[in-house]
Amino acid sequence: MIPVSVSSRFLYELTTIPNFSERVFCILQQTTISENVGVIERKLELLQKICQILKEDPAVLCVLGLILAIGNYMNGGNRTRGQADGFALDILPKLKDVKSNDNSRNLLSYIVSYYLRHFDENAGKEESTFILPEPQDLFQASQMKFDDFVKDLRKLKKDLLACEVEACKVGQKSLEEHLQPFKDNMEAFISKAKIEHEKLEKKLTEVHGRFLETAAYFCVKPKIGEKEVSPGSFFSIWHEFSSDFKDCWKKQSRLILQERLKEAEDVYKKKKEKTSIIVKPKHESGIKAKLSLLTQ
Known part of the structure; x- marks a missing residue:
């Protein structure tokens, strides 16, 4: 008699389960569907969050206002370009290419520095947070x-x-004694999954509309051949700008931190110098002092 291994015995017993293949299919689908629902939901939430930040966050609007104000100042001698009410979004990635006369810094680094020094109370501290969506x-x-x-x-x-x-x-096809807990678990899962699917369809419609509103807010138009503005053409501009902005943000934050450390060291040195000054006691030389010496 040929001995049967434990694993072989286990597999054989699995095949004896009524409607085994259908049950396995449902269990695998349950895992796959749940994972896919989560992936779609996270993507839509990310799109919604980014659109809200770009359109409504005060710090982002402040940066865009600075870019417009500084751009108008730089073009002050030009009556047309020096009095602009706005600018095209594709200008954002080009800010780093505008250099100073001595080529020591660019326009983007100046804007970041100006924002940190005038609008961010926590500049150079751990509490200072990056204001744009993450690259x-x-x-x-x-x-x-x-x-x-x-x-x-x-x-x-x-x-x-x-x-x-x-x-x-x-x-x-299964007998009543073989139905549970499969039957109740599957019915609960399918009911829940249908509700989640319906919610995702509504969420997609909402996020799609929110995205188009955001693109229209920044006056971005569809590219040739596109029916509407695509996330690729819109967010690729912001991705490049945010990456450059974050690099400058880190550099300028380090500079401000170094300045604050130096200021603190200077204050400490001055206090130390004051405490190190020895004050000699004043010797009395009047009549009272002389009389007191005679009485001793």
């Missing part, structure tokens, strides 16, 4: 396409329907 978030957003979201939700619905069909087969 990696903007890069991720630039890779998204709303058509892909539609396809993903369509596939999600298809996978959910297939899972429901296979779960029904198990319910129809």
Whole structure:
């Protein structure tokens, strides 16, 4: 008699489970669908958060205002360009290319420095936070396409329907004593997944509209061949600008920190010098002092 290994015995017993293949299919689909729902939800939340920051955050609007004001000042001798009410978004990545006369710094570093020194109370401290969306978030957003979201939700619905069909087969073909806990678990999962899918469809419509509003707010128009502004063309501009801005932010923050440390050292040195001065006691030389010496 040939001995049977534990693993072989286990696999054999699995195959004896009623409607084994249908059950495994549903369990695998449950994991896949849950993961896909989470991925789509996180992407849509990221898009929504970035659009809100770019359009509504006071610090971002302050930086854009500085760029416009400094640009108008630099073009002050030009009646047309020196009195602009706004600027095209594609100017943002080009700010670093505008150099000073001695080539020691660029316009972007000046803007960052000016903002930190005049508008950020925590400049040079740990409490100082980067005001633009993070470059990696903007890069991720630039890779998204709303058509892909539609396809993903369509596939999600298809996978959910297939899972429901296979779960029904198990319910129809299995004996009552073999149904639980599979039946209750699958019914709860399918019901929840349908609600989540419906919410994602509404969320996609909301985020898509929010994105188009944000693009229109910055007067960005679709490229040739595009029906509407795409996340790729819009967020790629912000990604490059945010990356350059963050590099300058770190450098200027370090400079401000060094300045504050030097100021603190100077204050400490002055206090130390004052305490090191020895004050000699005053010797009395009047009549009272002489009389007191005679009486001693």
